[in-house]
Amino acid sequence: MAGIKTLIGKGTMAQNHRPWPRAVVTAETWAGAIAGLAAGQWNLLGLWGEPACVHMALLDATDGEIAVLSLDGASGRYPSVGLHHPPALRPERTIRDLFGLEPDGLPDPRSWLDHGNWDLRHPLATKPSSVPIEKTYAFLPAEGPGLHQIPVGPVHAGIIEPGHFRFTANGETVVRLEQRFGYVHKGIEGLMTGATIAAASRLAARTSGDSTVAYGLAFARAAESALQIDVPPRAIYLRALMAELERLANHLGDFGAICNDAAFALMLAHCGVLREKVLRIANDVFGHRLMRDRIQPGGVTGDISSDDFTTLRALVADIAARFPALVDLYDNTASLQDRTVSTGIVTTELVRQYAAGGFIGRASGRAFDARKNLPYAPYDSLAFDVPLLDAGDVNARVWIRIREIEQSLALVTQLLDRMPEGSIRSNLPAAGKACEGMALVEGFRGDILVWLSLHPDGTVARCHLRDPSWLQWPLLEAAIEGNIVADFPLCNKSFNCSYSGHDL
Amino acid sequence: MRKLLFQSLVQMPLTEAAPSADDKALAELGASLARVTRRRLGRSLSIREVDAGSCNGCELEIQALGNAYYDLERFGLRFVASPRHADVLLVTGPVTKNMRMALERTYNATPDPKWVIAAGDCALDGGCFAGSYAVVGGVSAVVPVDLHIPGCPPPPLAILRGLLALLEKVSAG
Numbered sequence: 001m002a003g004i005k006t007l008i009g010k011g012t013m014a015q016n017h018r019p020w021p022r023a024v025v026t027a028e029t030w031a032g033a034i035a036g037l038a039a040g041q042w043n044l045l046g047l048w049g050e051p052a053c054v055h056m057a058l059l060d061a062t063d064g065e066i067a068v069l070s071l072d073g074a075s076g077r078y079p080s081v082g083l084h085h086p087p088a089l090r091p092e093r094t095i096r097d098l099f100g101l102e103p104d105g106l107p108d109p110r111s112w113l114d115h116g117n118w119d120l121r122h123p124l125a126t127k128p129s130s131v132p133i134e135k136t137y138a139f140l141p142a143e144g145p146g147l148h149q150i151p152v153g154p155v156h157a158g159i160i161e162p163g164h165f166r167f168t169a170n171g172e173t174v175v176r177l178e179q180r181f182g183y184v185h186k187g188i189e190g191l192m193t194g195a196t197i198a199a200a201s202r203l204a205a206r207t208s209g210d211s212t213v214a215y216g217l218a219f220a221r222a223a224e225s226a227l228q229i230d231v232p233p234r235a236i237y238l239r240a241l242m243a244e245l246e247r248l249a250n251h252l253g254d255f256g257a258i259c260n261d262a263a264f265a266l267m268l269a270h271c272g273v274l275r276e277k278v279l280r281i282a283n284d285v286f287g288h289r290l291m292r293d294r295i296q297p298g299g300v301t302g303d304i305s306s307d308d309f310t311t312l313r314a315l316v317a318d319i320a321a322r323f324p325a326l327v328d329l330y331d332n333t334a335s336l337q338d339r340t341v342s343t344g345i346v347t348t349e350l351v352r353q354y355a356a357g358g359f360i361g362r363a364s365g366r367a368f369d370a371r372k373n374l375p376y377a378p379y380d381s382l383a384f385d386v387p388l389l390d391a392g393d394v395n396a397r398v399w400i401r402i403r404e405i406e407q408s409l410a411l412v413t414q415l416l417d418r419m420p421e422g423s424i425r426s427n428l429p430a431a432g433k434a435c436e437g438m439a440l441v442e443g444f445r446g447d448i449l450v451w452l453s454l455h456p457d458g459t460v461a462r463c464h465l466r467d468p469s470w471l472q473w474p475l476l477e478a479a480i481e482g483n484i485v486a487d488f489p490l491c492n493k494s495f496n497c498s499y500s501g502h503d504l
Numbered sequence: 505m506r507k508l509l510f511q512s513l514v515q516m517p518l519t520e521a522a523p524s525a526d527d528k529a530l531a532e533l534g535a536s537l538a539r540v541t542r543r544r545l546g547r548s549l550s551i552r553e554v555d556a557g558s559c560n561g562c563e564l565e566i567q568a569l570g571n572a573y574y575d576l577e578r579f580g581l582r583f584v585a586s587p588r589h590a591d592v593l594l595v596t597g598p599v600t601k602n603m604r605m606a607l608e609r610t611y612n613a614t615p616d617p618k619w620v621i622a623a624g625d626c627a628l629d630g631g632c633f634a635g636s637y638a639v640v641g642g643v644s645a646v647v648p649v650d651l652h653i654p655g656c657p658p659p660p661l662a663i664l665r666g667l668l669a670l671l672e673k674v675s676a677g
């Protein structure tokens with residue numbers, strides 16, 4: 001089978017797009033790419049717009065090759081990808097909402113992020129219209145004897161983000177779940193357009209607060225690729241250290257919270273303590289509990305001392321000593337297993353089709369972790385495993401997290417052992433000419449894609465941030481089908497997708 | 505499990521001494537509390553958290569209030585699922601245009617006397633999201649705010665101090 005390079009070979013190569021190639025292609029090549037997506041040849045990493053152009057990022061899972069295809073959209077229309085490849089449905093509805101570009105043949109005419117409240121239409125188009133869209137929204141019909149609907153949200157019962165879930169149930173059993181999002185749409189990509197790199201970096205780090213390190217890193221790496229600068233080795237290690245601490249804190253929090261949603265509060269209490277320990281030490285060592293804004297294009301903002309090494313090693317030892325008892329407890333509590341085993345199953349076909357990453361993909365047999373499959377420094381020189389399971393249920397998503405906690409602890413130790421000496425920041429050169437950079441970074445939730453295009457004066461021409469949740473949320477609709485309504489919180493927590501990262 | 509439970513019994517508790525109520529917050533609250541019917545709530549407040557557009561960072565720190573170190577419930581403070589059961593709305597985020605109506609409705613569903621705390625830099629004035637076509641602004645642009653807790657996100661201790669300041673004022677009233 002021809003590879004991705006052949007696919008884009010006929011296109012016009014963008015001159016300053018790094019590290020992967022981007023080609024402006026014809027409608028024919030675009031159609032060929034769609035056919036490849038539908039046939040399962042490529043993974044769709046992202047699909048985003050510009051005022052007169054659409055881009056799709058493809059991954060060849062067999063060899064790790066990536067390319068961006070760009071299609072001219074000056075006519076205001078382009079051939080729909082979603083028509084043949086369902087994972088593109090929501091991105092295309094979004095491109096229409098934001099830019100007014102019409103995907104020809106898209107089966108779903110409804111808006112996605114735009115709820116008719118913005119006082120304008122197509123906010124990112126060259127000329128937005130002052131007439132907002134209608135506020136009415138038609139949920140998919142579900143009719144039949146014995147069916148009833150349960151609307152939930154946007155304001156939920158817990159301390160969580162807002163979104164709307166529309167359940168159609170037959171008695172206790174969920175027949176269909178339909179999600180509606182966009183409530184926390186802040187217009188981040190709009191705010192980024194024209195911003196300085198420093199301002200855009202702050203916005204990127206506020207796309208999804210739980211992944212602030214991963215977003216900071218993804219944005220920085222995209223900017224560094226665009227500007228062609230090298231980051232000092234010590235900064236690369238410090239970044240990875242923060243990334244692993246973030247993964248650790250989030251996985252610990254999730255492990256406790258999932259068990260809590262199965263009414264096993266003891267685990268939340270213990271995991272909450274471990275998570276708090278990580279955050280406090282992050283605060284001591286890096287000066288912020290979530291380590292926000294510590295990663296900047298060019299490097300990191302602060303160094304760590306020899307005392308910090310001791311503190312971090314003690315943290316790893318402490319968690320490594322306490323964690324196994326919690327894993328045993330999970331493994332040996334039948335009432336807990338009863339809730340998690342075989343609940344909310346996602347099939348391997350679906351995670352492959354959606355290119356879903358993170359623990360959701362890896363719990364359903366998709367062996368993808370950006371740290372391994374598209375290795376970036378320092379992970380290319382560190383030893384770690386990517387745990388993989390194929391049951392695809394809540395239990396499997398718990399176990400992937402457990403194993404990743406163990407891997408992250410080992411990674412922190414390796415990073416400390418091998419920490420290079422030297423500076424922690426390179427100066428950013430002036431852009432001088434228009435340039436583009438792209439990065440894929442493995443956050444705790446999955447791979448985050450950042451695509452950045454810079455003006456010659458170094459300000460942002462366009463930045464697209466694709467949260468892993470885009471590829472995961474739709475699978476929750478599938479996972480809950482046939483489960484009971486009462487298991488939804490458990491399934492949802494085992495997914496733990498980001499609303500803010502998705503809504504932007 | 506028995507071993508874990510036993511260890512918890514014999515270990516010293518992790519819960520830390522109560523922080524003092526935030527003085528600045530006490531001053532800020534003075535005016536707002538004089539306005540309302542002061543009523544003893546038995547040193548207890550029910551809080552409904554509303555994410556009006558946050559990045560979810562503020563939520564993480566609010567959730568942390570429940571862990572063993574802060575143990576929010578020992579102060580008589582607890583999170584409730586419905587605004588109809590709440591005395592306090594703890595609102596985070598810049599208010600997005602898509603969340604404005606939900607926030608208004610939640611406020612209207614909360615019985616009097618009620619207080620609104622805006623947590624986080626975004627909740628003050630929209631933070632770095634101010635000026636976007638999709639953002640209304642800070643929380644006070646939509647509902648009256650009694651107390652603001654700064655930070656991005658405010659650490660749990662800062663949120664706790666603010667809540668305790670409110671509790672002190674309410675129960676002294």
Ligand code: SF4
Nearest residue numbers: 559561624625626656
């Ligand atoms: S204040 Fe900071 S943490 Fe809170 S919602 Fe705003 S950006 Fe997120």
